[in-house]
Amino acid sequence: MKTLHITIAVTFAIGLIAAIAADSMISDPISIVGSFVELRYSLNPGIAWGIRLPGGVQEMLILLALVAVGSMAIKARNTLSLIAFGCIIGGGLANIIDRLRDGYVTDYVSIGSFPIFNVPDSFVSVGVGLLLVEAFLAKRQG
Numbered sequence: 001m002k003t004l005h006i007t008i009a010v011t012f013a014i015g016l017i018a019a020i021a022a023d024s025m026i027s028d029p030i031s032i033v034g035s036f037v038e039l040r041y042s043l044n045p046g047i048a049w050g051i052r053l054p055g056g057v058q059e060m061l062i063l064l065a066l067v068a069v070g071s072m073a074i075k076a077r078n079t080l081s082l083i084a085f086g087c088i089i090g091g092g093l094a095n096i097i098d099r100l101r102d103g104y105v106t107d108y109v110s111i112g113s114f115p116i117f118n119v120p121d122s123f124v125s126v127g128v129g130l131l132l133v134e135a136f137l138a139k140r141q142g
Contacts, residue, residue, distance in 0.1 A: 001082070003083060004076070004083075007090060008090040010086075011089075012090040014123075015090065015123060016094045016097055016098065018118065019098040022039070026040070037111050040110040042108065042110075044107045045103065048121075065092070073085035080134045081130075083127075083130060084134065085131075087124065087127030091121065091124040092124060095118070095121070105118065
């Protein structure tokens with residue numbers, strides 16, 4: 001469980017610090033690779049890809065998802081699973097705290113025509129990817 005707690009703490013801290021930095025430092029787009037990869041400030045009132053759900057439903061789904069992931073994390077036994085769940089929980093918590101600050105999630109990474117996202121979103125995606133890798137490896141071994 002120590003691995004889970006450390007991963008949650010690190011991903012949460014990095015995600016929240018990145019949102020605070022974006023809020024205070026990005027006003028105009030900052031080119032990383034031409035206009036293809038930029039730091040571009042955006043406020044997201046919705047969930048993934050800006051999808052907005054009716055009042056209360058969005059918050060309830062976020063809370064239910066976090067509880068579900070937390071209950072699965074408690075049952076996890078191997079390091080890869082614990083890191084994966086830690087990334088998902090830490091990234092999710094960072095986005096929740098960011099949303100509580102001003103009602104929006106701060107997005108700031110723009111790559112091509114993909115919707116603008118943030119570091120906590122990346123942690124969630126990496127966590128899901130790690131769980132998929134783990135499931136694939138388990139199936140190959142079993």
